[in-house]
Amino acid sequence: MHKLGRGSRDKVQQFMAITGASEKAALQALKASDWHLEGAFDVFYSQPQIAVANTRHLEELYNRYKDADMIMVEGISQICNDLQVDPQDIVMLVISWHMKASTMCEFTRQEFIGGLQSIGVDSIEKLQAKLPSLRAELKDDQKFHEIYNFAFAWAREKGQKSLALETAIGMWQLLFAERSWPLIDYWCQFLQVRHNKAISRDTWAQLLEFVKTIDPQLTNYDEEGAWPYLIDEFVDYLKENGLA
Numbered sequence: 476m477h478k479l480g481r482g483s484r485d486k487v488q489q490f491m492a493i494t495g496a497s498e499k500a501a502l503q504a505l506k507a508s509d510w511h512l513e514g515a516f517d518v519f520y521s522q523p524q525i526a527v528a529n530t531r532h533l534e535e536l537y538n539r540y541k542d543a544d545m546i547m548v549e550g551i552s553q554i555c556n557d558l559q560v561d562p563q564d565i566v567m568l569v570i571s572w573h574m575k576a577s578t579m580c581e582f583t584r585q586e587f588i589g590g591l592q593s594i595g596v597d598s599i600e601k602l603q604a605k606l607p608s609l610r611a612e613l614k615d616d617q618k619f620h621e622i623y624n625f626a627f628a629w630a631r632e633k634g635q636k637s638l639a640l641e642t643a644i645g646m647w648q649l650l651f652a653e654r655s656w657p658l659i660d661y662w663c664q665f666l667q668v669r670h671n672k673a674i675s676r677d678t679w680a681q682l683l684e685f686v687k688t689i690d691p692q693l694t695n696y697d698e699e700g701a702w703p704y705l706i707d708e709f710v711d712y713l714k715e716n717g718l719a
Contacts, residue, residue, distance in 0.1 A: 486512055490519075493611045516615060532597040533588045546582040557599045558606065565649050569609045570594075570602075572625045579630050613653045620683065623650055627679045637673035640666060647682075657691045658713070665712045670705060678703050693719045 479487065483505070490501040490512065496519060508514030540550035555562045574590025576582055582590075594609070596602045612618045626646050631638050638646075644663045651659045662682075666674075681703050689696050696710055713719035 529597040548580045558603050572622045643674040656686050
């Protein structure tokens with residue numbers, strides 16, 4: 476890196492710190508993106524993982540954490556303990572998304588092994604080293620969108636089409652902490668005061684669109700737009716209470 480200017484060296488170090496990539500991989504991604512950091516993240520995360528996880532190690536890891544025929548709450552709690560992360564840490568949602576887990580607090584053998592292979596690790600130590608890069612995926616708009624949509628079905632009770640209100644509120648607070656949406660607390664208050672019902676998939680999906688396209692002052696909100704009734708009600712609630 477001695478041939479690089481200071482600004483370029485700083486970008487390489489920053490890229491390596493966030494993604495966990497090697498210096499060589501960092502240089503390749505930054506050069507491919509003309510030294511734009513955000514573009515380099517896109518380049519890096521669009522590439523398939525080069526490391527091939529050792530299947531035998533993954534089997535041993537799965538057996539360490541599994542209950543009878545899958546990894547349950549106790550096993551996931553132990554994984555979090557070994558990773559030194561809180562079970563409520565959003566990085567566990569990102570990991571579950573990589574595993575394509577169908578239910579919160581459960582990993583089947585296929586989900587667990589397939590997910591770690593997609594991340595490119597075969598040990599808890601390697602997964603722990605990947606945590607910064609897994610968190611960084613939330614900064615990618617497309618991946619955030621995919622993780623957000625994944626979270627709806629993942630957090631639902633088995634057999635339910637809708638998401639329990641308190642669960643939805645908890646997930647929104649977790650997800651939008653990453654996006655710093657200034658209306659999140661008002662949205663949660665509104666739901667508890669005016670709605671108090673389970674959340675449909677349509678409302679879940681449309682709220683993200685609302686957050687992405689409507690400014691917090693609602694200056695570009697179109698009352699004639701095709702927003703779900705609940706979001707229209709939320710806008711009325713904000714105006715009635717002088718919150719926007």
